[in-house]
Amino acid sequence: MGQGKFFQKKISGNSLIITIIIGLVLAILCSSLLLLFYYNRLWQSQVKIDRQLERNIQSGINLLLSDTSTIFVATPDTIDLFGDAENLIKTERERWGLFYIGLVEAYAANTKKAKLFLYGSKPEKYYDGCIYLADHQEALSLIGDTRLTGDAYLSGGGIKPGYINQRGYSFSRLLAGSIQRSKRDLPALNENTLEYLLALEKSTGDTSFLKSMDIIESDTLERSFGDTALTFFQHRRIVVAGKYLKGKIIIKSDSAIEVAKSAGLENVILVAPEIRFDAGFSGTVQAVATDSIIAEAGTSLHYPSSLVLVNNGNSIDGKRINIEKDCKLEGIILSIADSAHKQKTFVNIRSGTIITGIVYASGFLENLATIQGTALTDLFIYRNGASVYVNNLVDVEINRNLLSKYFISSPIFGNKKNNILAWVK
Amino acid sequence: MGKIIRSRIRAATILESIVALTILLVLFGISISLFVQVNLHGGSEKDVKAEQLLNEFSQATITEKRYFDEDIEKSGFILKKLVTEYPGKLGLLQIHYLVYDSNKKLLLDWNELVSNDNEA
Numbered sequence: 043m044g045q046g047k048f049f050q051k052k053i054s055g056n057s058l059i060i061t062i063i064i065g066l067v068l069a070i071l072c073s074s075l076l077l078l079f080y081y082n083r084l085w086q087s088q089v090k091i092d093r094q095l096e097r098n099i100q101s102g103i104n105l106l107l108s109d110t111s112t113i114f115v116a117t118p119d120t121i122d123l124f125g126d127a128e129n130l131i132k133t134e135r136e137r138w139g140l141f142y143i144g145l146v147e148a149y150a151a152n153t154k155k156a157k158l159f160l161y162g163s164k165p166e167k168y169y170d171g172c173i174y175l176a177d178h179q180e181a182l183s184l185i186g187d188t189r190l191t192g193d194a195y196l197s198g199g200g201i202k203p204g205y206i207n208q209r210g211y212s213f214s215r216l217l218a219g220s221i222q223r224s225k226r227d228l229p230a231l232n233e234n235t236l237e238y239l240l241a242l243e244k245s246t247g248d249t250s251f252l253k254s255m256d257i258i259e260s261d262t263l264e265r266s267f268g269d270t271a272l273t274f275f276q277h278r279r280i281v282v283a284g285k286y287l288k289g290k291i292i293i294k295s296d297s298a299i300e301v302a303k304s305a306g307l308e309n310v311i312l313v314a315p316e317i318r319f320d321a322g323f324s325g326t327v328q329a330v331a332t333d334s335i336i337a338e339a340g341t342s343l344h345y346p347s348s349l350v351l352v353n354n355g356n357s358i359d360g361k362r363i364n365i366e367k368d369c370k371l372e373g374i375i376l377s378i379a380d381s382a383h384k385q386k387t388f389v390n391i392r393s394g395t396i397i398t399g400i401v402y403a404s405g406f407l408e409n410l411a412t413i414q415g416t417a418l419t420d421l422f423i424y425r426n427g428a429s430v431y432v433n434n435l436v437d438v439e440i441n442r443n444l445l446s447k448y449f450i451s452s453p454i455f456g457n458k459k460n461n462i463l464a465w466v467k
Numbered sequence: 468m469g470k471i472i473r474s475r476i477r478a479a480t481i482l483e484s485i486v487a488l489t490i491l492l493v494l495f496g497i498s499i500s501l502f503v504q505v506n507l508h509g510g511s512e513k514d515v516k517a518e519q520l521l522n523e524f525s526q527a528t529i530t531e532k533r534y535f536d537e538d539i540e541k542s543g544f545i546l547k548k549l550v551t552e553y554p555g556k557l558g559l560l561q562i563h564y565l566v567y568d569s570n571k572k573l574l575l576d577w578n579e580l581v582s583n584d585n586e587a
Binding site: 058061062064065068069072075076079093094097100101102104105107108109123124129459 | 483484487488490491494495497498501502518553556557558559561577578579580581582584
């Protein structure tokens with residue numbers, strides 16, 4: 043049979059049909075494989091980019107946290123991390139009360155990833171002890187069931203057991219820690235942060251952004267820390283009740299702010315001459331006042347909260363932070379007073395209250411609470427009826443060892459090392 | 468209806484069948500070559516393993532604070548770490564991680580910034 047004849051020979055008609063069917067099956071298999079390879083490759087390259095962005099964000103965070111300069115410059119910065127134009131990030135920081143807001147954005151292959159966080163810093167060595175009592179040549183007397191755990195910075199008068207109403211000191215050991223000599227003044231606060239707190243109190247910022255609290259119609263208002271701050275300001279008393287406010291929100295009054303138990307606040311700043319938290323309130327707040335802050339019984343302020351009494355030069359009597367019975371506060375209590383106002387500035391903390399963090403009281407500190415952390419003051423006072431005793435601690439516990447070694451405070455206390463307080467949105 | 472079922476289509480020549488099969492073979496060949504290409508250039512098992520090892524190496528560096536140059540061999544790979552001070556930032560280190568296969572071919576590398584806690 044010749045070759046021509048072979049090709050002209052007809053075989054059974056259904057062979058082409060079978061070929062076509064096999065062909066279709068193979069084509070479907072091939073195209074499925076191609077699609078699978080394509081998506082697999084796409085996914086792998088996305089994972090690779092994602093991991094690169096994650097690494098660059100972490101590098102950016104470390105870069106931002108490495109800046110421990112006391113002068114704060116809040117400028118956005120675009121950085122080529124390793125000089126190869128492939129690892130670009132943008133960092134931004136801003137003050138938020140006693141803490142900072144950090145933003146790091148990383149870019150690669152038209153993809154962006156960002157992280158927002160609140161950060162603070164580890165304070166100077168003076169805050170590693172349980173007590174810092176400014177050196178006014180007065181001894182510290184311990185009475186009753188007082189327990190001090192941690193190193194103490196004390197005046198030249200030292201520490202001794204005392205007696206009030208014929209009641210002495212219950213234990214044999216005065217202090218579980220070493221004693222070091224304090225200075226005449228409390229450890230200096232960061233001037234830059236003090237100026238910011240005063241500016242926060244004085245200025246109303248760009249008034250075009252100011253809003254009245256009345257415009258909040260819904261029960262919940264959330265503001266991203268990536269946006270500009272939403273500032274509510276009123277020339278009258280503000281009552282925050284029945285609303286849940288979260289994020290970059292400042293509530294400001296030139297009179298007073300009252301926060302009801304029904305309110306929910308998360309990372310919000312309150313600024314007013316007088317601020318009051320009603321009994322049973324719970325939230326995360328930074329309160330900055332010029333005259334008084336009162337936390338009624340059962341108030342619970344979570345980390346990172348702060349109560350700050352700033353010195354704006356007003357010479358009113360009885361500037362005070364009052365924390366009533368059975369409160370819980372995780373964060374910072376700070377009263378700032380210059381030498382002219384120290385005799386008129388008080389921090390009063392009632393029994394049953396637990397403070398976890400730092401209590402820094404320029405002026406007087408009347409403490410009947412448990413402090414899991416550090417107390418710094420010019421003078422402790424204890425009232426018994428009409429009598430006032432100076433530098434007497436009665437039935438209190440101050441324990442530095444109960445404060446986590448990971449506790450991060452504010453750069454206002456010095457900036458040893460920055461660290462992240464909380465991730466925010 | 469019965470007519471349609473019973474009607475026959477024209478039979479194909481062997482040539483036609485061979486041409487059809489050849490086209491299919493070529494298509495199959497293309498897809499296989501693509502498969503090989505994908506495996507070679509992106510996300511082969513080797514690359515995935517290399518990345519996994521480098522991740523572990525990077526984690527161990529941070530948790531154990533091993534902030535110094537290091538070369539280690541693991542599972543047939545050579546992992547390398549170069550540590551330098553990050554310019555202009557005290558206490559911040561730049562770590563360059565590299566991973567090579569047994570033929571000293573660079574498979575993967577990346578840079579990271581870490582804070583040197585020992586100096587804080």
